Amino acid sequence: MMLFCIFLVLLGETCQGQPNATRTLGIVQDTGIIRAEIGKNVTLHCFCQNDVTHISWYQQSLGGELCLISTRMKQITVAEMSPAFQKRFHVLAHARECSNHLTITDLQASDSATYFCAVLEFNGIEFGPGAFLHVRASLSDTQPVVHQPVVEQLRPGDSLNLSCTVDAESQCASEQSLYWIKQGAAGAAELTFPSAEQCTTEKPHKRNCTFNLEIHSASASDAGMYYCALASCGEIVFGNGTRVEIIGRW
Ligand SMILES: *[C@@H]1O[C@H](CO)[C@@H](O)[C@H](O)[C@H]1NC(C)=O
Ligand SMILES: *[C@@H]1O[C@H](CO)[C@@H](O)[C@H](O)[C@H]1NC(C)=O
Ligand SMILES: *[C@@H]1O[C@H](CO)[C@@H](O)[C@H](O)[C@H]1NC(C)=O
Ligand SMILES: *[C@@H]1O[C@H](CO)[C@@H](O)[C@H](O)[C@H]1NC(C)=O
Ligand SMILES: *[C@@H]1O[C@H](CO)[C@@H](O)[C@H](O)[C@H]1NC(C)=O
Numbered sequence: 001m002m003l004f005c006i007f008l009v010l011l012g013e014t015c016q017g018q019p020n021a022t023r024t025l026g027i028v029q030d031t032g033i034i035r036a037e038i039g040k041n042v043t044l045h046c047f048c049q050n051d052v053t054h055i056s057w058y059q060q061s062l063g064g065e066l067c068l069i070s071t072r073m074k075q076i077t078v079a080e081m082s083p084a085f086q087k088r089f090h091v092l093a094h095a096r097e098c099s100n101h102l103t104i105t106d107l108q109a110s111d112s113a114t115y116f117c118a119v120l121e122f123n124g125i126e127f128g129p130g131a132f133l134h135v136r137a138s139l140s141d142t143q144p145v146v147h148q149p150v151v152e153q154l155r156p157g158d159s160l161n162l163s164c165t166v167d168a169e170s171q172c173a174s175e176q177s178l179y180w181i182k183q184g185a186a187g188a189a190e191l192t193f194p195s196a197e198q199c200t201t202e203k204p205h206k207r208n209c210t211f212n213l214e215i216h217s218a219s220a221s222d223a224g225m226y227y228c229a230l231a232s233c234g235e236i237v238f239g240n241g242t243r244v245e246i247i248g249r250w
Pocket of ligand 5: 209
């Protein structure tokens with residue numbers, strides 16, 4: 001597996017499956033959910049700490065594959081960009097401070113994704129915690145609305161289905177997928193891949209979907225902000241977030 005990843009980096013294969021490699025503390029990168037507007041520029045920061053040979057950026061869109069954006073050897077400050085990312089993606093690097101910042105210009109809705117900074121060490125590839133970049137969709141009357149409760153309080157050991165309801169009135173409502181993105185205390189954004197959602201069609205093109213995330217036997221690590229995100233028509237619409245609080249004593 002490690003060798004496979006090394007070959008993927010060195011041979012420049014652009015996309016692969018899930019990041020199976022271990023997460024590392026040797027990378028400090030922007031984490032959590034970063035919001036930006038269409039047409040603007042954004043910079044995602046990354047610093048490496050260990051002795052590394054190569055530093056890369058990867059993009060993983062919601063439910064999609066992990067794609068290599070850029071890679072460079074530590075001593076060389078010019079990164080090699082994968083063809084799909086050559087136009088609007090740039091890497092600003094310093095060899096001495098081991099930084100590897102990614103700037104994306106003229107943001108597009110399709111840039112919404114998780115961005116991982118990764119390093120290749122002698123013993124394998126390691127990923128940073130990842131940052132979820134949300135490029136906000138243009139507001140329109142037909143924009144879907146994602147409803148979710150503001151707060152849920154749980155006692156340790158409780159179970160709960162977090163609910164998310166979507167009112168969507170759009171031509172591509174059938175192509176929508178729902179995700180939960182959790183922002184925990186450590187700041188990292190964790191993604192939950194879609195499970196079954198129940199939808200009713202009330203009027204033509206108007207669907208009401210309910211999408212539950214089950215929290216089993218709650219513990220302190222379940223606390224955090226849970227955002228329900230709808231991917232539809234190439235754009236992503238976020239709910240306002242449910243704050244899950246764990247109350248009481250063990
Ligand atoms: C990661 O693991 C999954 C499931 O075991 C596998 O399908 C996928 O190919 C692996 N990805 C890589 C890059 O090895
Ligand atoms: C984004 O960066 C490009 C290149 O540096 C610059 O020309 C452009 O004005 C910037 N756009 C915004 C909205 O700041
Ligand atoms: C989300 O929050 C905004 C601002 O507080 C509010 O106007 C909007 O109605 C909320 N949306 C939902 C779906 O609750
Ligand atoms: C959550 O929903 C699932 C599927 O509908 C159900 O099996 C489960 O019992 C529910 N859990 C709770 C705590 O309500
Ligand atoms: C959507 O469905 C949920 C659960 O069935 C319901 O509570 C809600 O009122 C419905 N929303 C609309 C706009 O009909």
